[in-house]
Amino acid sequence: MTRECLIDIQNIGFQKVVSNMDKTLTYAIIGGLVGVVATLLITNYSVNNRNYGMMRMMGMGGGIETMMQGEKCPMMKEGEKNENMGMSINEMTGSLIGVRGEEFEKAFIETMIAHHQGAIDMAKLIPSRTDKPELNKLGEDIISAQSKEIEMMEGWMEDWF
Numbered sequence: 001m002t003r004e005c006l007i008d009i010q011n012i013g014f015q016k017v018v019s020n021m022d023k024t025l026t027y028a029i030i031g032g033l034v035g036v037v038a039t040l041l042i043t044n045y046s047v048n049n050r051n052y053g054m055m056r057m058m059g060m061g062g063g064i065e066t067m068m069q070g071e072k073c074p075m076m077k078e079g080e081k082n083e084n085m086g087m088s089i090n091e092m093t094g095s096l097i098g099v100r101g102e103e104f105e106k107a108f109i110e111t112m113i114a115h116h117q118g119a120i121d122m123a124k125l126i127p128s129r130t131d132k133p134e135l136n137k138l139g140e141d142i143i144s145a146q147s148k149e150i151e152m153m154e155g156w157m158e159d160w161f
Helices: 003-057 063-068 087-094 099-125 133-160
Strands: none
Touching: 087 099, 099 133
């Protein structure tokens, strides 16, 4: 065998090794990227699902019926329906986009009253569902503060509109 022939055989073997290394590296990179994408998708789903569940628990995703689980809402009269109660926070905020001036002011106040009322209704559930004094105190504080804010906003509605 000549020296040139031996060098060609060595080059072909080297190229196969490099080619196999390139394939292995390529597959490793693709596998890593697929793993990262899968992790991001699963994490995104988990976070959004947890937030949606929390919002539904707060009565902002499925209406007052979801929050109260079939119980009568303590602050609403028989047959009364609060149209904003079934809206999520994003829907509430989205309903205000593109609105200005008096139309915005009225819509904002109406939406905030509904939002605060949902928090009050939730807080009223606390004493019958837990013995934790911290949660009971929080519920009392929510009812007190947000009731005052609702009264203030209702006053504005009467004065301004």
